[in-house]
Amino acid sequence: xxKILFGxxxxxxxxxxxxxxxxxxxxxDDINQIEKVSFIPEAFQAIGGLxxxxxxxxxxxxxxxxxxxLEQSLNHSFEHLDFLWRIFRQKEGKxxxxxxxxxxxxxxxxxxxxxxQYSIILEVKDQTTTLTxxxxxxxxxxPVFKNSLFLLHGSQSxxxxxxNVEIIGDKAHVRTDAFHTIYPHIETNPFSNGVGLGYSAYxxxxxxxxxxxxxxxxxxxTSGIYDPFGLKNKFHPGYVLPLDQENxxxxxxxxxxxxxxxxxxxxxxxxxxxxxxxxxxxxxxxPPAYVDDPQTDYKVTAATITDNNYVFWDELHNxxxxxxxxxxxxxxxLNARDVQMNNPVLNAHVDFSGLPSRLNPVGKQAVYAYIxxxxxxxxxxxxxxxxxxxxxxxxxxxxxxxGSDKDDKKSVxxxxxxxxxxxxxxxxxxxxxxxxxxxxxxKNFRPGKxxxxxxxxxxxxxxxxxxxxxxxxxxxxxxxxxxxTIYSAPEGYTISVMKFRSATxxxx
Numbered sequence: 001x002x003k004i005l006f007g008x009x010x011x012x013x014x015x016x017x018x019x020x021x022x023x024x025x026x027x028x029d030d031i032n033q034i035e036k037v038s039f040i041p042e043a044f045q046a047i048g049g050l051x052x053x054x055x056x057x058x059x060x061x062x063x064x065x066x067x068x069x070l071e072q073s074l075n076h077s078f079e080h081l082d083f084l085w086r087i088f089r090q091k092e093g094k095x096x097x098x099x100x101x102x103x104x105x106x107x108x109x110x111x112x113x114x115x116x117q118y119s120i121i122l123e124v125k126d127q128t129t130t131l132t133x134x135x136x137x138x139x140x141x142x143p144v145f146k147n148s149l150f151l152l153h154g155s156q157s158x159x160x161x162x163x164n165v166e167i168i169g170d171k172a173h174v175r176t177d178a179f180h181t182i183y184p185h186i187e188t189n190p191f192s193n194g195v196g197l198g199y200s201a202y203x204x205x206x207x208x209x210x211x212x213x214x215x216x217x218x219x220x221x222t223s224g225i226y227d228p229f230g231l232k233n234k235f236h237p238g239y240v241l242p243l244d245q246e247n248x249x250x251x252x253x254x255x256x257x258x259x260x261x262x263x264x265x266x267x268x269x270x271x272x273x274x275x276x277x278x279x280x281x282x283x284x285x286x287p288p289a290y291v292d293d294p295q296t297d298y299k300v301t302a303a304t305i306t307d308n309n310y311v312f313w314d315e316l317h318n319x320x321x322x323x324x325x326x327x328x329x330x331x332x333x334l335n336a337r338d339v340q341m342n343n344p345v346l347n348a349h350v351d352f353s354g355l356p357s358r359l360n361p362v363g364k365q366a367v368y369a370y371i372x373x374x375x376x377x378x379x380x381x382x383x384x385x386x387x388x389x390x391x392x393x394x395x396x397x398x399x400x401x402x403g404s405d406k407d408d409k410k411s412v413x414x415x416x417x418x419x420x421x422x423x424x425x426x427x428x429x430x431x432x433x434x435x436x437x438x439x440x441x442x443k444n445f446r447p448g449k450x451x452x453x454x455x456x457x458x459x460x461x462x463x464x465x466x467x468x469x470x471x472x473x474x475x476x477x478x479x480x481x482x483x484x485t486i487y488s489a490p491e492g493y494t495i496s497v498m499k500f501r502s503a504t505x506x507x508x
Contacts, residue, residue, distance in 0.1 A: 032080075034124055034133040036071035041171075043137060050135070053142040055168060057112045058182060066139065068104040070124070078104045084123040089116075108139060116141045142168070143229035145178065150214060150228070151497065152194045157219045162191040162231075182231050193218040196251035198240075198267070199228070202260050202281045205331050215240045215283045217269075221248025225283055239337055240283050249275060257305040257373055257458070264377070266305045266325060274299030278310060280329040284336035288323055290344045298345070302366035304382050306373075311348070311382040311399065311435075313366035320348040320399065322434055348434040350399065359439040361386050361397060370456040382435070385442075385454065385465075394442045396478055399435035443481040447474075453498050468495035 043050045054064045068083065085106050087098040100106060110116055117140035125132045148166035153176070164178040175181045179191060196217040204211040214228040223240035226233055241249055252272045258265035260281065267279040277285035299316040310323040324343045330336055352360050364386040371380035382399040447454055447467040454467045463479040471489035476482075489495055 030074075031129055031131075032072055032074040032126055033131065034070055034072055034081075034126065037122065037124065037133060037135045038069045039137070040067040040069060041168075046138070048138055051138040051140065053140055053168060054108075054110060055144055056115070056141045057110055058144060059112065061109060061111050063107050063109045066106045066108070068122070068124070070104075080127045082123075082125040082127060084125070086121040086123070088119040088121075110141055114141075144182065145228055145230075149499070150178065150197055150199075152191065152197060152216075154192075157193050157195075160192050160194050161189065162194070162216070179231055190224055191216055193220060195219050196254060198254055198269075198283050200260065200265075200267075200281060200283050202263060202265075204333055206333070211333060213283050217241070217251035219250060221245055221250055235334075236337075241277070241285055242287070242337075247273075249277065255303050255305060255369070257371060258377070266310070268303045268305060268310050270300055270303060274301065274315065276300050276303060276310075276312065278323065278327075278341070280325075282333050282336045284333075284339075286339065286341045288343065288345050289341050302369040302384055304369035304371050304384075306371055306380055306382055306401075307378045308401075309434075311369070312345075313361075313369070313384055315366065318362040320350045320435065322346050322348050346434070348399075349431050350435050350437050351433050352437065355437065355439055359395060359441070361395070361439070363389065364395065365389050367394075367451045368454045368456075370458070372456075372461040373458065387451070392446065394445045394447075395439055396442055397437055397439040399437055401435055402433055442476070442478060444483060445476055445481075450496060453495065455498060455500070457500055459500070466498065468498055470494055473498065 039052060041052055041054075043052045045051070052066060070078070070081075081104075083102055083104055085100040085102065087100065087106075089096050089098070106120075108116075108118065117138065120137040120139060122135045122137060123132055124135075145164055145166055148164050151163045151165075152160050153163050154160035161176060162178045164173075164175045164181075166173045166175075177189075179189060180186070194216040198215040198217070199213065201210065201212045203209070212228050213225055213234060214231075215223055215225040217223050217240075221241065222237070224233065224237070225235050225240050237243065249269075250272045252270045255268040255270070256265065263281055265281055267283075267285070269277045269279070269285050271277075275287075277287055279285045297316060298312070298314040298321060300312045300321070301315045303310060303312045305311070305325070308325060310325065312321040312323075313319075314321050323345050327341050327343045328339055330339050352362065355361075361384075365388075366384055367387050368385040370383055371377075372383070373380040381401070384397045384399070386395045386397065387393070388395070445465075446469065448469040450468065454465060456465055463477050465476045465478060466486075467474055467476065471491070471493045472485050473487040473495060474483045475486050
């Protein structure tokens, strides 16, 4: 009997639900929803999350304001909204939490010379619906000139200034005089005679901290080195280039290859009279060994750096030279100037007889050299770009090493132990070629008179060279001989300098 009654009740309940047919009327379209939260200044997506950066104050404490921008489904004001900011910061090794209620903004004071970082949770609550939107945000300071571009500009020596272009958030900050932006009360300008710049960043193994360095090469052969984030002077006046030079070393070009993240970066500095200095990681440059030997005369016009060697073109004697890289470089940046190189400059004895006469590099002008190294550094071959001195024709030569790693180690021992002798600084009288050579003419390669814009993008292993002609930037395929216009400046502008800012961006 109980089972029958239970079945009847269950049937009534079922039919009651069925007759109800879900006839509730929900009006979701009438409920205000906070759909999107953004900020002024604009936040960007970093590794740690949504981030806003403010430049560290230069001369006095500064209060910065963050404003909230909302996209709501119905409302367009903050009238019925509550804003709660939970601010997490570190103080004396402990996490401190501050709670602030404002109407859609947050003011934060930053102190001069102090790094600061805050982790923030913003809670926006709609009073009419009690719906809440949460957003996480990181707010921190950034040193002045972080991830920016430095450039020298000026019409003549003595009036040169260090310019800077820096992107902070969504705004570009252009400073024509970066030094006096930091030091407005200093009358002198240490960059007034600058003709070139160098930059390096690496892990200082002695201090276990990152070291960032910006150097300037001056017209009189002197140099200076600075912390790029504030332009404070670093090290002594003879750190970058040796002092008391009888013949001043005046900058012409700087070659960099390798990867600073694993300390395999090397540099070669070429002077206007064809000499060269070398360096590893640090911006401390050394002359090669035996530079006083009259047999080592040369005039280098182009150079690149492979896994084992510095490779050069000597215009004075129409030959390729090379210098072994495995020398007595130090890991102590403070005492780097005390080091002397042991390896001499070697004649590569490259045989040109296998080339057609029109491709013989003798008498041509070497204007650029590079390697395709990013992914296959050990297999990268030197590539030299030459120009005919009488015609607008360009030629590309590839050098292929003839020895193995084992042979290279043997040659290091030989060159260190043998007597000086062979022309070009070669030790031991070994005339075997260090490289073989192939060459070809580059059809339709027309960079005009400004050859200094020719460059290879070292982020990728490709067949592309880039150059500017007038107001256009071209990408040239060294295999196919075709070129594409990748940028055109506004009418009336001429592009004189180019630099790759990243793997995909070029700064002009």
